[in-house]
Amino acid sequence: MQTAITHPGAGSVHSGSHAHDHHEPSFLTKYIFSSDHKIIGIQYGLTSLLFLFFGFLLMLAMRQQLANPNDPIPLVGGLLNKALGDDMAAGGVMQADLYNAFGAMHGTIMVFLAIVPLAFGAFGNYVTPLQIGAPDMAFPRLNMASYHFFFWGGVVMLASFFVPGGAAKSGWTSYSPLASVADLNNYIDGQTLWLIGMVLLITSSLLGAVNFIATIIQLRARGMTWMRLPFFVWAQFVTGFLLLLAFPPLEAAGLLQLSDNLLGTSFFLPTGLVYNGQQLDISGGGSPLLWQHLFWFLAHPEVYVLILPAMGIVAEVIANNTRKPLWGYRSLVYAVLAIGFLAFIVWAHHMYMTGMGTKIATFFQTTTMMISVPSVIILSALFISLWGGSIRFNTPMLFALSFLPMFGIGGLTGLPLGLNAADIYLHDSYYVIGHFHYVVAPGTIFGLFAGVYFWFPKITGRMMNEFWGKVHWAISLIAMNLIFAPMFIQGIRGMSRRMYDGGATYFAAGVGADPGILWLNKFITHAAMLLAIAQLPFIINFFWSIWNGRKVTSDNPWQATTLDWQTPTPPPHGNFAETPVVYRGPYEYSVPGAKRDFTPQNQPN
Amino acid sequence: MEIPYTVKPRPDTGLYNAKVGIWLFLASEVMLFGAFFSTYILLRVQAPHGFWPEVALGWPHGLLNIPIGTFNTAVLITSSVTVVMAWIALKQNNFARFQKFMAVTVACALGFLLIKTFEYKEKFGHYVIQLADGSRITGHLDVNGKSPLFWTKKNLEESKIETLKVQQDIPNKFRFPVGHAIPEDIHKAHAEGRHHNDREIPVSDIVSLKAFIPSTHPFFAIYFTMTFLHGLHVLGGALVLFYFGFIGTRMWKTSPEQFTNRIEVGGLFWHFVDLVWIFLFPVVYLL
Numbered sequence: 065m066q067t068a069i070t071h072p073g074a075g076s077v078h079s080g081s082h083a084h085d086h087h088e089p090s091f092l093t094k095y096i097f098s099s100d101h102k103i104i105g106i107q108y109g110l111t112s113l114l115f116l117f118f119g120f121l122l123m124l125a126m127r128q129q130l131a132n133p134n135d136p137i138p139l140v141g142g143l144l145n146k147a148l149g150d151d152m153a154a155g156g157v158m159q160a161d162l163y164n165a166f167g168a169m170h171g172t173i174m175v176f177l178a179i180v181p182l183a184f185g186a187f188g189n190y191v192t193p194l195q196i197g198a199p200d201m202a203f204p205r206l207n208m209a210s211y212h213f214f215f216w217g218g219v220v221m222l223a224s225f226f227v228p229g230g231a232a233k234s235g236w237t238s239y240s241p242l243a244s245v246a247d248l249n250n251y252i253d254g255q256t257l258w259l260i261g262m263v264l265l266i267t268s269s270l271l272g273a274v275n276f277i278a279t280i281i282q283l284r285a286r287g288m289t290w291m292r293l294p295f296f297v298w299a300q301f302v303t304g305f306l307l308l309l310a311f312p313p314l315e316a317a318g319l320l321q322l323s324d325n326l327l328g329t330s331f332f333l334p335t336g337l338v339y340n341g342q343q344l345d346i347s348g349g350g351s352p353l354l355w356q357h358l359f360w361f362l363a364h365p366e367v368y369v370l371i372l373p374a375m376g377i378v379a380e381v382i383a384n385n386t387r388k389p390l391w392g393y394r395s396l397v398y399a400v401l402a403i404g405f406l407a408f409i410v411w412a413h414h415m416y417m418t419g420m421g422t423k424i425a426t427f428f429q430t431t432t433m434m435i436s437v438p439s440v441i442i443l444s445a446l447f448i449s450l451w452g453g454s455i456r457f458n459t460p461m462l463f464a465l466s467f468l469p470m471f472g473i474g475g476l477t478g479l480p481l482g483l484n485a486a487d488i489y490l491h492d493s494y495y496v497i498g499h500f501h502y503v504v505a506p507g508t509i510f511g512l513f514a515g516v517y518f519w520f521p522k523i524t525g526r527m528m529n530e531f532w533g534k535v536h537w538a539i540s541l542i543a544m545n546l547i548f549a550p551m552f553i554q555g556i557r558g559m560s561r562r563m564y565d566g567g568a569t570y571f572a573a574g575v576g577a578d579p580g581i582l583w584l585n586k587f588i589t590h591a592a593m594l595l596a597i598a599q600l601p602f603i604i605n606f607f608w609s610i611w612n613g614r615k616v617t618s619d620n621p622w623q624a625t626t627l628d629w630q631t632p633t634p635p636p637h638g639n640f641a642e643t644p645v646v647y648r649g650p651y652e653y654s655v656p657g658a659k660r661d662f663t664p665q666n667q668p669n
Numbered sequence: 670m671e672i673p674y675t676v677k678p679r680p681d682t683g684l685y686n687a688k689v690g691i692w693l694f695l696a697s698e699v700m701l702f703g704a705f706f707s708t709y710i711l712l713r714v715q716a717p718h719g720f721w722p723e724v725a726l727g728w729p730h731g732l733l734n735i736p737i738g739t740f741n742t743a744v745l746i747t748s749s750v751t752v753v754m755a756w757i758a759l760k761q762n763n764f765a766r767f768q769k770f771m772a773v774t775v776a777c778a779l780g781f782l783l784i785k786t787f788e789y790k791e792k793f794g795h796y797v798i799q800l801a802d803g804s805r806i807t808g809h810l811d812v813n814g815k816s817p818l819f820w821t822k823k824n825l826e827e828s829k830i831e832t833l834k835v836q837q838d839i840p841n842k843f844r845f846p847v848g849h850a851i852p853e854d855i856h857k858a859h860a861e862g863r864h865h866n867d868r869e870i871p872v873s874d875i876v877s878l879k880a881f882i883p884s885t886h887p888f889f890a891i892y893f894t895m896t897f898l899h900g901l902h903v904l905g906g907a908l909v910l911f912y913f914g915f916i917g918t919r920m921w922k923t924s925p926e927q928f929t930n931r932i933e934v935g936g937l938f939w940h941f942v943d944l945v946w947i948f949l950f951p952v953v954y955l956l
Contacts, residue, residue, distance in 0.1 A: 198672075199671065199672055199673075200672055202672065202686040202689070202690065203686070203687075203690060204672070206690075270694075270697050273693070273697070274690050274693045274694050274697070275690070277689075277693050278686055278689040278690045278693060281682060281689055282673075282674050282679050282682065282684070282685075282686050282689055283672070283673065283674070283686075308693060308696060308697045308700075309696065309697065309700050310700075311697070311700075312697050312698070312700035312701035312703075312704060313700055313701070313703070313704035313707075315701060315704075316701055316702075316704035316705050316708070317704065319894070319898070320708065320894065323883060323890065323894060327882075327883050327884060327890075328883070328884035329883045329884050329887070329890035329894075330884070330887055330890065331708065331712070331887070331890060331891070335726060346884070347726070347884060347885055347886050347887065347890075348726060349712065349715075349716060349726040349886065349887040350712065350887060351711055351712065351715055354708060354711050354712075357707075357711075358704055358707075358708075361704075
């Protein structure tokens, strides 16, 4: 298994270096309209990394405004003024509307166009079929359609910046009636395009979810029983169900809000709605609370969509680099299933402030406390897995190891938000921003970075540079904490998350608690710039290594047990040289009496 | 390596891939329509007590044509039966019979859509009129012998009519609570089989005029949204079944088992579309 397997089909597979040798049609069918799960995974990966970077830039511009209110945005201020007009960026200064638009789009892009497609679309597509020993996804052409729906959803979202009135600016949550009245003067406004973009993205996710679940149920190799599945596959499986069942209600809600905006219906508009001193000419009779229910019915499971694939990646990397089996594999599996179930009955803990009633709040408070139990089980099992291992501290492992405490902080700071009484104080403050960013940024994104460094040699046949990888990790870890930890302090001191000038006017009016926390805005912005600088080694390392990285000398450079490493490098169309048969569990590392410290799943004995 | 279980079922699950796929897809469809039904319930329970149009934003009742809705239900159920018959015909290796049943299925689907289109058109010409005395009536307009669609107060002013002929609806007797005496004239009209009273209303008495379109009332909003999306499902299903039955039939020669599977999967979707209507019909027409 250690030597590279040559295969007649291997010559026809993707390799970046000779992409331009092909004629135009074959380039189109191979790289654009491909139905091979690996090419689609790479498509998802590159597109979502670009969106991740773009979402990050939006945030940098917002942070600049918070640190230095009413200073022109450096470098791009003039350009933004030209492109988006004086309403958005007069004199290169970020206006309130632009801040709101960037805020809404930062959230939307990061969740729906960066993290989910990277975690589910890219890693799920590339790795899942390999790990279960399948030649491809169950429905390859459907897989292609998912990517293309995703792509056009992204295009619509980007285009929305340039329509009159600018992009959607009612938060990534798009609460009605705010979202319906934000741009009353423009019939086709940013919110309309947001909704159309979301419908495309949801369609993409639904097709993907059907495909993933069907693939895992149907295409497992002979001997790959459910309890022999790598934990990564379990995570993707549960993620698939979350997307499949939670997204349709948001699709419904999106269509209803679209109808409110375009046909003048009142699904989410209350009776007697007044805007700018004028009563709107609508029938009324709708319910703003209904939007929030339908939205959070998706958006809370979505949180687990963001985190579970990252947990899967981290589990793979930890097992591989501790050279011992994961501790409590079965507990991990049952915990992830429990999360999948409970994720559907916690959504209204986002709505304690809506006055929906104390009985309902109590119910959701209870389920929210319950869902922290399986999360803690997963985290504990991963921590205990480190015990007594001879740990290899390579770049993927460093990212995976930092995932554990970072996600821990994110999770623990969520408990006060899940409790009704504490949430009433903390709601809509910077504390909330700190909390969920700890989960998603140094949590999920670190998990995803671990995955990029880990599977890079399988995808390209070359290793990423280890030194610059470690530089990327170290500075990112420090910067992430310098950004998000101060937000807890700001939030506890009462700073609202919605102030486009960072709360300056709020405190000037004498309303706020302590203006002594405003200096933290500058501090956080500097930390965000440090984080931006930390990404440069990653970007350069990534592209440099595709063509110039150290070539792998084996198909299994990490000495891993799972089937994804028992293929040629990169895997040819159809993946396996011969149909694999599975004889053992996924993490047989350091088995006493074995010849090597790892026993691949397809090794007979 | 070929993708396994595209035709033959996998032994331990007993299913071929497409069947797993369609059931998963239907699960997501259940959640989609579930959200719409939830929306219906929430809008309805928060509506003020009493019937629209008498009570502003109360819930309307009896404004849809129940006999036509019932007939359409029967049309759709028939198509659900024939799509199974078509599949059975394939299992019996009788392709001509298969095509006959597919033709009936697709014809039923188009018939359903055609009837629905007439129902929609009828609603676009059905109005709620706010009168100067504060009362609201519903009915159809008669402008020079024609029943105009989508009119508003503006059209009325532009048409320069002085008195508007209205065929005012006679309320359905179900709108009166049990034990409540039904007014004598309504009783009489029902006994005579009359459904509307002809009235002439001075245009100056009319405060507003709105057709039964989605923006008029949350009931119409949810009625049109749900039936339109259901209609799209019918149309999509009909196109796919038409393709399977009459255009993409070459597979019957090359791979009959896979072809039969296709019809089964298409049929499952068709049953789902039918099932949605089975819920939709009582909810919007009867309740």
